Amino acid sequence: MAEQAAGDTVGEIDVEALSEDQARAELERLAGLLAQANLAYHTEDAPEISDADYDALKRRNVAIEERFPELKREDSPSEQVGAALAEGFGKIRHAQRMMSLSNAFDDDEVRDFDRGIRRYLGLAEDAPLPFTAEPKIDGLSLSLRYENGTLIQAATRGDGATGENVTANARTIDDIPQQLEGAPELLEVRGEVYMSHADFEALNERQEARGGKPFANPRNAAAGSLRQLDPEITRARPLKFFAYAWGELSAPLAETQMGAIERLAALGFQTNPLTRLCDGPQDMLDHYARIEEQRATLGYDIDGVVYKVNDLALQARLGFRSTTPRWAIAHKFPAELAWTRLEAIDIQVGRTGALSPVARLTPVTVGGVVVSNATLHNEDYIAGRDASGTPIRDGKDIRVGDWVQVYRAGDVIPKIADVDLSKRPDGAEPYAFPETCPECGSEAIREEGDAVRRCSGGLICPAQAVEKMKHFVSRSAFDIEGLGAKQVEQFYRDGWIAEPAEIFTLRERYGSGLQQLKNREGWGEKSTNNLFDAIDEKRKIELGRVLFSLGIRHVGEVVANDLARHYLSWSAMIAAIDAAR
Numbered sequence: 001m002a003e004q005a006a007g008d009t010v011g012e013i014d015v016e017a018l019s020e021d022q023a024r025a026e027l028e029r030l031a032g033l034l035a036q037a038n039l040a041y042h043t044e045d046a047p048e049i050s051d052a053d054y055d056a057l058k059r060r061n062v063a064i065e066e067r068f069p070e071l072k073r074e075d076s077p078s079e080q081v082g083a084a085l086a087e088g089f090g091k092i093r094h095a096q097r098m099m100s101l102s103n104a105f106d107d108d109e110v111r112d113f114d115r116g117i118r119r120y121l122g123l124a125e126d127a128p129l130p131f132t133a134e135p136k137i138d139g140l141s142l143s144l145r146y147e148n149g150t151l152i153q154a155a156t157r158g159d160g161a162t163g164e165n166v167t168a169n170a171r172t173i174d175d176i177p178q179q180l181e182g183a184p185e186l187l188e189v190r191g192e193v194y195m196s197h198a199d200f201e202a203l204n205e206r207q208e209a210r211g212g213k214p215f216a217n218p219r220n221a222a223a224g225s226l227r228q229l230d231p232e233i234t235r236a237r238p239l240k241f242f243a244y245a246w247g248e249l250s251a252p253l254a255e256t257q258m259g260a261i262e263r264l265a266a267l268g269f270q271t272n273p274l275t276r277l278c279d280g281p282q283d284m285l286d287h288y289a290r291i292e293e294q295r296a297t298l299g300y301d302i303d304g305v306v307y308k309v310n311d312l313a314l315q316a317r318l319g320f321r322s323t324t325p326r327w328a329i330a331h332k333f334p335a336e337l338a339w340t341r342l343e344a345i346d347i348q349v350g351r352t353g354a355l356s357p358v359a360r361l362t363p364v365t366v367g368g369v370v371v372s373n374a375t376l377h378n379e380d381y382i383a384g385r386d387a388s389g390t391p392i393r394d395g396k397d398i399r400v401g402d403w404v405q406v407y408r409a410g411d412v413i414p415k416i417a418d419v420d421l422s423k424r425p426d427g428a429e430p431y432a433f434p435e436t437c438p439e440c441g442s443e444a445i446r447e448e449g450d451a452v453r454r455c456s457g458g459l460i461c462p463a464q465a466v467e468k469m470k471h472f473v474s475r476s477a478f479d480i481e482g483l484g485a486k487q488v489e490q491f492y493r494d495g496w497i498a499e500p501a502e503i504f505t506l507r508e509r510y511g512s513g514l515q516q517l518k519n520r521e522g523w524g525e526k527s528t529n530n531l532f533d534a535i536d537e538k539r540k541i542e543l544g545r546v547l548f549s550l551g552i553r554h555v556g557e558v559v560a561n562d563l564a565r566h567y568l569s570w571s572a573m574i575a576a577i578d579a580a581r
């Protein structure tokens, strides 16, 4: 059911093209689909959509939330890990949250991960920064608590904060030691419970022989087996466990990730034999390729490779986002591909003036989802080269009319991966990327070192002005009640506000002639007064919000709040900027 719903619209409306109402409805739809998918996967162990489709829905949700931060739901799926707990198990609050991992879907995203960490830590490009690389096991995570070397508790991840108490079941798994020699007084070991292919097939045969329903895949079989209310059933199911992480500890296991894994192995845990120490992104990608080659013969399911910063002191400095660590990423194996016709290339203008080329495609189903739009990234990508001029796709450019390959590796916005030159129509012309803004006609400039061409029109560009103002009033910025994206569009269209500052003169300019606003569609005297009051309420807000609202490139919510915490006041910050000039 969920699959069909996902197939109905995902990819049909580009996130950039959504109106606020569509975005709100879409966020609601995605929250519903994801909740249903979570329930099926985590609580009922009977998934209804593929992992790639699940990732795609989640990414689409994040992309819409990034574009419409004010529409982010209280129950936003991006703030959630896992799902509600099944009935029947006691609950265990994790001493340290069990985290999820952010994903990378291609080599560039892995290199970006390394670059981002260096930037965060202030490390030079050539400073050593080793990572571990290990298979991402497709099972379910489990946290084991040992006190004075004795296993006292086992809990599933649950929603990350609270899991199910499956201690009796975990005790039946051979790979999970009941006693440890030489362990820290308190040790929480985390890892993945999984089932091998051979055991999965044998179990399904037994199930069917008994007239039972077969499991869809080894992950479901493992989850269903661990979460049996009767531990004797779990005992009869051949579950395995790889240790790869830890929670609360009374003493550190080692100074490095690799050292900690070796320590866990020495304590008697199974650790994955394909875990390697890599000296940087190329080495990580090489190891990824090796693991991918062995994937089919491993005898158990993996769905990617996990990279982790090796130095635990650096891991501690990097810390966590709301549900994922900054120091790790899962590089997923690629998903579905399909070929279709590129009908047109449209240019969208974003808040920072970025001109984004969007491929309009003859609709095609990619992994169960109908795709009719895809990103073309930037002009270099269309021309067949990367930002440094190196050829990509063997230097093949992309032209309107081309037969193109669509790639949807869990990406919310599908990408064009390749082009078939043998099917290029006669007379197809190389795409001329616009050098003026299609919205306002201003010159579109590409600065040195920037992959993106940007409209130079600033607030005179209607697309930029509206997007900047939507950002200005968004939930993490001025958050003015009654002034959302729709109202900003309306007021801009009617010439009432052309730039953010004009929001604060609305009452002055139109308050006495209340009638004017009042007579507009959707506005009555009360709502008008409420709006003016809501604007007045925000004449003084936290510095971090002001900085974020300005929409300065590279100054997102986190940086804005860091700056605010550092400078404490606008005047102190301006004085520091002046002094630095």
Ligand code: IVH
Binding pocket: 099, 100, 101, 134, 135, 136, 137, 138, 139, 140, 141, 192, 244, 245, 306, 325, 328, 330
């Ligand atoms: S590390 C704080 N390593 O993937 C980071 N996770 O998508 C903890 N998983 O919840 C996770 N293999 O259940 C890590 N080698 C591995 C893994 C792995 C599988 C699972 C784990 C996690 C999920 C995130």
